[in-house]
Amino acid sequence: MKRSIRWLCPALFLFFLIGLIWFLHLFVQVDSRMTYISWDSSARIMEDGSEEPLSFDATSNASGISGTYRFKGTLPENLGNGSLVFETAGLSITLDLEGRTIWQSHAAAIDGSASMSQAEIPLSAGTSGELTMTCEILDNTQMMFPPLVRFFPEYLETMETTAFANLTAFPAGAAALALALVFGIFLLGLAQKRPDFSLLPLMLALFGLILFQLVRANGIYFLPHTLYNILGRRETGFCVLAFLLIYLLMNRRQRFWKYLGIAAGWSAAAFLLCFLVSAAMGSYLADYVTQGLIPQLSAGIYEGLLYWLSLWLSLTCAVISAFGAFRSFLEQTLKTQRLQMENKSISDNYRFLKERSEERSKIYHEIRHQLTALDCLCQKQDYAALKDQLDRMLREQYTGSQSFFTKNPTVNTILQDAFTKAGQYGISFQTSVNLPEHLHFPDTDLCALLMNMLDNALEAAAKAEPLQKRYLSFKMKISGEYLAVECENSFSGELKKDRKGRLLTTKPDASAHGFGCARMEEITRKYQGLIAFDTKGGTIFQVKALLLLPD
Numbered sequence: 001m002k003r004s005i006r007w008l009c010p011a012l013f014l015f016f017l018i019g020l021i022w023f024l025h026l027f028v029q030v031d032s033r034m035t036y037i038s039w040d041s042s043a044r045i046m047e048d049g050s051e052e053p054l055s056f057d058a059t060s061n062a063s064g065i066s067g068t069y070r071f072k073g074t075l076p077e078n079l080g081n082g083s084l085v086f087e088t089a090g091l092s093i094t095l096d097l098e099g100r101t102i103w104q105s106h107a108a109a110i111d112g113s114a115s116m117s118q119a120e121i122p123l124s125a126g127t128s129g130e131l132t133m134t135c136e137i138l139d140n141t142q143m144m145f146p147p148l149v150r151f152f153p154e155y156l157e158t159m160e161t162t163a164f165a166n167l168t169a170f171p172a173g174a175a176a177l178a179l180a181l182v183f184g185i186f187l188l189g190l191a192q193k194r195p196d197f198s199l200l201p202l203m204l205a206l207f208g209l210i211l212f213q214l215v216r217a218n219g220i221y222f223l224p225h226t227l228y229n230i231l232g233r234r235e236t237g238f239c240v241l242a243f244l245l246i247y248l249l250m251n252r253r254q255r256f257w258k259y260l261g262i263a264a265g266w267s268a269a270a271f272l273l274c275f276l277v278s279a280a281m282g283s284y285l286a287d288y289v290t291q292g293l294i295p296q297l298s299a300g301i302y303e304g305l306l307y308w309l310s311l312w313l314s315l316t317c318a319v320i321s322a323f324g325a326f327r328s329f330l331e332q333t334l335k336t337q338r339l340q341m342e343n344k345s346i347s348d349n350y351r352f353l354k355e356r357s358e359e360r361s362k363i364y365h366e367i368r369h370q371l372t373a374l375d376c377l378c379q380k381q382d383y384a385a386l387k388d389q390l391d392r393m394l395r396e397q398y399t400g401s402q403s404f405f406t407k408n409p410t411v412n413t414i415l416q417d418a419f420t421k422a423g424q425y426g427i428s429f430q431t432s433v434n435l436p437e438h439l440h441f442p443d444t445d446l447c448a449l450l451m452n453m454l455d456n457a458l459e460a461a462a463k464a465e466p467l468q469k470r471y472l473s474f475k476m477k478i479s480g481e482y483l484a485v486e487c488e489n490s491f492s493g494e495l496k497k498d499r500k501g502r503l504l505t506t507k508p509d510a511s512a513h514g515f516g517c518a519r520m521e522e523i524t525r526k527y528q529g530l531i532a533f534d535t536k537g538g539t540i541f542q543v544k545a546l547l548l549l550p551d
Contacts, residue, residue, distance in 0.1 A: 014266050018274065028167040029284055030159045035079070037131060037149040039071040045134070056146050068136040071146055077128045081154040084123060089116035090143030092136040098129035109142035116144060123151070168217040171311055172210050178318035179206040185325045198250035199321060205243035206314050212236045212307065237303060240310050247317060256320060263316045339519060406433040410443050411450065411476065418454040418474075425462040427489075428471035435476060439483070440550040441527075449485070449523045452516040453543055457489035460541055464490040469539070478549070482529065485545045493538050520545065 043051035045068040054069070075097065086093075088107040095103035107117045133147060182203050189195045215223065215231040223231070251257075278285035296304055405415040415431060422429035439446065454474070461470045473488040517533070520543075524531040529547040536542060 010262070010266060014270050018270055024166075024170050025284070028163045028170065030156070030163050032153040032156050032159065034153075034156065035076060035151040037073050037075065037084075037151065039073045039146060041072045042146060043070050044068070045070055065140050065145055066137050068134065069146065071133045071135075073131050073149070075128050075131055075151075077126075079123065079127060079151060079153075080125045082123055082156070083152050083154075084119075084121040084149060085152055086119055086147045086149045087116040087144035088119050088147075090137065090139035090141070091145070091147065092138055093119070093147065094134045095119075095121070096132040096134075097127075099132075106138070109139045116142065165218070168213055172213040174315060175206050175209040175213070175311065178315050179203055179210070181322055182206065182318050185321055188325060196321075198247055201243040201246040201250070202314065202317055202321070205240045205247065205310070206318070208236055208240040208243065209307075209311055209314060212240065234303070237306055237310070240314075241306065244310060244313055244317075251317075256324075259320045259323070260316065263320070267312065267316070335518075339522075405431050406435045406476075407437040408435045408439055409437075410439075410446055411435060414447065414450050414454065415474070418458060418472075421458050422461075422472055425458065426467050426470055427458065427461045430471065430473045432473075432475045433477070435478065441483070441547070445523050445526070449520055449545070449547075452520050453485070453487050453545075456516050457487050457541070457543075460491035461489040463492045464539070465492070479546075481549055483547045483549055485543075485547075487543045488536075489541055490539055491541045495535070495541075523547070 039056075041053070042056055043053050045051055051070065084095075088105045090107070090109040092106045093103065094101060103119055103121055105119060109116070131149070133149070135145075135147060137143065137145070182199050186196060186199045186203070189199075211231050215228065215236075219228045219232055274285055275289060277283075278287075293304060296302075404412065405419075406412050411433065415433070419429050419431075454472075457472050457474075461472050464470045469490050471490050473486075475484075475486040477484055521531055524545050524547055527547040527550070529545060531543065531545040534542045534544075
C-alpha cells in the first residue's frame with residue numbers, strides 16, 4: 001500500500017499539471033479564423049460600358065494599373081457575426097450584396113503613410129449571397145489591387161491579441177512565481193542561518209527567462225528603445241543556460257539528482273502521452289512539434305527548444321528546492337518534537353529513579369537498624385557463630401544497599417540504574433567517577449547526555465558474544481575547565497554510517513530512532529565541547545566527550 005501511494009501521488013500531481021496546462025492552453029488558442037473572399041470573375045469596364053474579362057493571379061500594390069474594374073464573388077454561408085474588411089486607399093469603391101449597395105467610398109492615398117485606409121462593414125450571422133465590387137483607380141502609387149476582401153469573425157482581433165499576450169504571459173508568470181518561491185526559500189534559509197547559495201544562480205536563471213519572454217515579445221511596446229535592444233539580445237538565453245549549469249554544478253547531492261531524474265522521466269512520459277493524444281486529435285501540440293519545432297531545429301534555429309527546456313528545468317529545480325525546504329522543515333519539526341518528548345521522558349525517568357533510590361535508601365536504613373538490634377541481642381547471649389553470621393549479613397546488606405558511585409546525586413542515580421540493568425544483561429559494570437556534589441549543568445542536559453550514552457552502551461554490550469566478554473566501563477571527572485566523560489563497551493562489531501561518517505541506527509525503523517548520538521552532539525556543542533566516537537580492535541566501542549563547565 002505504501003509503495004502504491006508513492007507512485008500514485010506523483011502520477012496524480014502530474015495529471016493535475018497536465019490538466020492545468022490544458023486549461024490555460026484554452027486561453028492561448030483561437031479557433032476562429034479569418035476567411036478570404038475569392039473573386040469568381042473579374043472584368044475591366046470600358047468607356048462604352050462594355051466589360052472585358054480579366055484574370056488576376058494575386059493581389060498586389062503594383063503601380064501602372066488604371067481604369068475601372070468589377071469583381072464578383074460569393075459570400076460563404078453559415079458565417080457568424082463579423083465584418084468584411086478591405087483596403088480603400090487610392091480607390092473609389094462601390095460594394096453590392098445581392099444587388100444592394102452596402103458600401104461606397106472615395107479614398108485618396110496619404111503620402112508617407114506606412115499603412116492604408118480600410119473599410120470595415122459589420123455583418124450579422126447567416127449573411128450570404130453574391131458580392132459585386134466596382135472600383136475605380138484614383139492613385140496607382142499606393143493601393144491594394146484587386147481589393148483583398150476578407151471576413152473577420154466578431155472579436156477575432158481581440159481574441160488573437162489576448163491569446164498572443166497570454167502565450168507570453170503564462171510562461172513568464174510561471175517563471176515569476178517560481179522566482180518568488182525560490183527567493184522565499186533563500187530568505188527562510190538565511191533567517192535560520194543556513195542559507196543555500198546555490199539558489200542564487202537559479203533565481204538569476206528564472207529572472208532571465210522572464211526577461212527573455214516578455215522583452216522579446218512585448219518589450220518594444222513598453223521599454224525604451226535602448227533598453228529593449230540590450231535586454232532583447234539573443235545572449236540572454238545563453239546566460240540563462242549558464243546560470244542553470246552553475247546551479248546544477250552546485251547541487252551535486254545524490255538526492256537532488258534522484259529527484260531530477262524522476263521528474264525528467266515523468267515529464268518525458270507525460271509529453272509523449274500528450275503528443276500522441278494531440279496527434280490523434282489533430283490539435284495544437286502535435287502541429288507545433290512537427291510543423292514548428294522540428295523545422296526550426298532542421299534549419300539550425302534552437303531558441304524555441306532551448307527556451308522550453310530552460311523553463312522546464314528551472315521550474316522543476318524550483319519545485320525540488322521547495323520540496324527540499326519543506327522536507328527539511330518537517331524533519332526539523334519532527335526532530336524537535338522527538339527531542340522534547342525525549343527530554344520529558346528523561347526527566348520523568350530521572351524523577352522515578354530518584355524516588356526509587358530514596359525509597360530504597362529508607363528501606364535499607366530500616367534494615368540496618370534491625371540488624372543492629374539483632375547484633376546487640378547477640379552480644380548479650382554470647383553466640384559467637386550467630387554473631388559471625390549476623391556480621392556477614394550486615395556487611396552484605398550494607399554493600400548491596402550502597403551501589404554508591406559519586407557524591408553528585410544526579411550522576412549517582414543514573415549510574416545506579418545503569419548498574420542494575422547491566423546486572424540483568426550479564427554485563428560487567430566498571431566505573432571511575434570523581435565529581436563534586438554539585439555540577440552547574442541543568443539536570444535535563446546531564447540526564448540526556450549520560451542516559452543516551454549509557455543506554456546505547458548497554459544495548460550494544462548486551463548483543464556482544466560470548467557472554468563473558470560483555471562489559472561496560474564508565475569514567476567521569478573534572479579536567480581543568482571541562483567535564484570529561486568516557487564510556488567504553490563491548491559490541492558485536494556491526495556499525496552503520498552515512499556518507500559523511502556519521503553513525504546511523506541499526507534498528508529497523510530508522511525514522512523513529514537514531515537520535516541518541518545526535519542529541520549527545522547537540523549537548524556538547526551547547527557547552528562548547530567535543531564528542532568523539534571510535535572503535536578499538538573491532539569489538540570495543542568508545543565515546544569521549546568534553547563539556548565546558550558553566551560559570
